[in-house]
Amino acid sequence: MSDLFDADTRATLAALLRARPTTAEQLQHAAPLPVARFRPAVERLEAAGFIERAGDEVRVISPEAVLAARATRVLDEDRVADEELAALLQRLPGFGREWDHVARGGTAPLPIDVVHGTRNQWELWMRLMSEAPPRAPLAAFPDFGGLAGFVLENAPALEGAAATFGFRIRTLARAEELADPAVRGQVEGYAALGLEMRTLPALPSWFYVDAGVMAAMPIGWGEAVPTSVVVVREPALVAPLAAYGERMWTRARRLPSDTAGWEPVLELLAQGLSDAAVAGALRQSVRTVRRRIADAAAAYGVATRFELGIEWARRS
Amino acid sequence: MQPEEVSAAVRAHLAARAARADELGAIADLLPGVVRDWQAGGLEPTAHPATEIISGREAQWAFWDDLLTRAAPRNPMAVFPDLELFFTLFGRVTPERSATITAGGTRSRVLTRAESLARLSPAGLGIPGIDLQTIAIAPGWLLVDADSLAVLPLHWDDPTPESIVVTREPAVVAALADFFEELWLASSPLPGAPAEWGPALTLLGQGLSDGAIAASLGWSVRTVRRRIAEASTALGATSRFALGVAWARREAGGA
Numbered sequence: 001m002s003d004l005f006d007a008d009t010r011a012t013l014a015a016l017l018r019a020r021p022t023t024a025e026q027l028q029h030a031a032p033l034p035v036a037r038f039r040p041a042v043e044r045l046e047a048a049g050f051i052e053r054a055g056d057e058v059r060v061i062s063p064e065a066v067l068a069a070r071a072t073r074v075l076d077e078d079r080v081a082d083e084e085l086a087a088l089l090q091r092l093p094g095f096g097r098e099w100d101h102v103a104r105g106g107t108a109p110l111p112i113d114v115v116h117g118t119r120n121q122w123e124l125w126m127r128l129m130s131e132a133p134p135r136a137p138l139a140a141f142p143d144f145g146g147l148a149g150f151v152l153e154n155a156p157a158l159e160g161a162a163a164t165f166g167f168r169i170r171t172l173a174r175a176e177e178l179a180d181p182a183v184r185g186q187v188e189g190y191a192a193l194g195l196e197m198r199t200l201p202a203l204p205s206w207f208y209v210d211a212g213v214m215a216a217m218p219i220g221w222g223e224a225v226p227t228s229v230v231v232v233r234e235p236a237l238v239a240p241l242a243a244y245g246e247r248m249w250t251r252a253r254r255l256p257s258d259t260a261g262w263e264p265v266l267e268l269l270a271q272g273l274s275d276a277a278v279a280g281a282l283r284q285s286v287r288t289v290r291r292r293i294a295d296a297a298a299a300y301g302v303a304t305r306f307e308l309g310i311e312w313a314r315r316s
Numbered sequence: 317m318q319p320e321e322v323s324a325a326v327r328a329h330l331a332a333r334a335a336r337a338d339e340l341g342a343i344a345d346l347l348p349g350v351v352r353d354w355q356a357g358g359l360e361p362t363a364h365p366a367t368e369i370i371s372g373r374e375a376q377w378a379f380w381d382d383l384l385t386r387a388a389p390r391n392p393m394a395v396f397p398d399l400e401l402f403f404t405l406f407g408r409v410t411p412e413r414s415a416t417i418t419a420g421g422t423r424s425r426v427l428t429r430a431e432s433l434a435r436l437s438p439a440g441l442g443i444p445g446i447d448l449q450t451i452a453i454a455p456g457w458l459l460v461d462a463d464s465l466a467v468l469p470l471h472w473d474d475p476t477p478e479s480i481v482v483t484r485e486p487a488v489v490a491a492l493a494d495f496f497e498e499l500w501l502a503s504s505p506l507p508g509a510p511a512e513w514g515p516a517l518t519l520l521g522q523g524l525s526d527g528a529i530a531a532s533l534g535w536s537v538r539t540v541r542r543r544i545a546e547a548s549t550a551l552g553a554t555s556r557f558a559l560g561v562a563w564a565r566r567e568a569g570g571a
Contacts, residue, residue, distance in 0.1 A: 313563075
């Protein structure tokens with residue numbers, strides 16, 4: 001640890017702290033050293049803030065206050081230095097990515113792109129359409145309520161593209177969302193656009209697949225509304241991802257019909273909805289839902305919900 | 317607080333700062349080298365560092381050998397529509413490699429088509445550290461180690477590919493791992509290793525209560541409920557009705 005002051009200054013400080021002179025004359029009397037060494041020591045102490053002098057008046061300041069101020073200043077400098085260093089280090093990965101991007105720009109088209117922000121993702125999709133027209137696109141929306149609004153806002157562009165390239169978008173949503181009144185309105189808007197929709201009890205992540213064309217998924221797989229999207233066009237990667245999507249689509253169920261009776265009730269019940277959620281989705285009372293379930297059980301001659309599930313699955 | 321304590325605390329703080337300073341110094345020393353390495357890596361002709369194509373038998377064997385000798389996989393899973401390729405690969409697994417693969421109790425899960433079992437003796441299927449199940453329709457072959465990499469044929473429906481694609485793109489690896497989970501959910505255990513919850517569901521389907529099932533199987537009611545809960549997890553069902561539907565569909569699909 002380096003010393004703040006030399007021996008003369010420390011000796012002078014000790015003497016002045018003890019004597020606490022208030023006048024120039026008292027200051028000279030307190031000198032523990034010859035004047036030639038005492039004067040520069042006093043000047044250093046004054047510069048460091050231990051003594052204040054105005055004309056004939058002298059004031060010795062509490063050393064705690066002086067050192068506390070000095071420590072604060074050092075720590076402050078330290079903090080600023082740390083922040084500067086952190087900012088400097090943060091630039092490194094960016095440096096790497098920028099370089100990588102530039103380096104790859106000279107080679108073959110990128111098989112994997114990363115796009116940030118919903119608006120940019122949409123624009124990229126629209127641009128890619130002209131390069132490689134969609135064939136049988138399939139999109140999974142684990143948060144249908146959160147994303148349908150964006151699609152509906154951009155419906156004219158989507159309808160135009162669908163008419164130009166002759167494709168139909170298929171959308172997967174979570175069955176539970178059907179119980180949300182706001183989502184029901186969006187589902188109707190979707191149907192009006194001619195977008196086909198099916199539901200599953202659960203969806204692993206937002207994704208978009210189109211066999212033979214492209215696949216897109218959130219950079220962090222599992223996001224319901226993607227912040228940044230990885231776009232894959234390498235056929236070897238698109239094929240299994242599309243197979244995954246198609247498998248889910250096959251397993252997914254069409255929206256329940258508007259018909260009365262137990263059929264739509266059991267359809268939603270099979271997708272894991274509670275009685276109350278089924279009631280919400282079908283705009284019925286919970287009592288009606290339970291009556292429909294009881295009607296079905298009586299018709300199939302079963303006593304428990306498990307048996308009813310087996311019977312209903314066998315017959316449909 | 318005593319001045320001595322303050323003094324000790326300050327000294328400790330300064331020692332920590334000195335350690336940080338040393339670490340930063342070490343980082344600074346390391347930096348130019350690793351940046352050069354990174355730049356050199358980007359100059360490789362492969363278009364994306366996260367995805368590479370490996371062509372030809374020799375290169376593929378070199379890749380598999382490298383993969384099998386490196387660190388233990390975390391959560392290995394594979395689909396082999398035909399077990400031939402799997403056994404060819406497995407034949408290259410020496411005891412030392414086997415120890416690497418199963419280190420830390422890691423179990424590998426392998427899915428295959430039921431037909432491919434017909435050509436094998438049942439004794440050939442009991443491989444330590446590997447859970448083998450069958451599925452009605454297996455898509456292409458696929459090997460995923462969650463959080464690490466995925467290996468695919470260059471052409472998805474090529475059973476013995478000339479070229480393979482290895483991707484380390486995290487989003488793609490995670491998606492393919494979920495694809496495997498979806499297939500695993502729909503798969504069945506090998507003949508002779510039926511699911512433990514089978515008898516409970518059969519009786520549940522005949523209208524028996526949990527208590528009656530327990531009595532007829534000689535289980536406790538708690539065991540019955542645990543088996544039913546296991547079945548619900550395995551079939552992805554969240555209610556008894558949904559479990560009945562899932563079970564009936566699976567029985568119909570498996571037949």
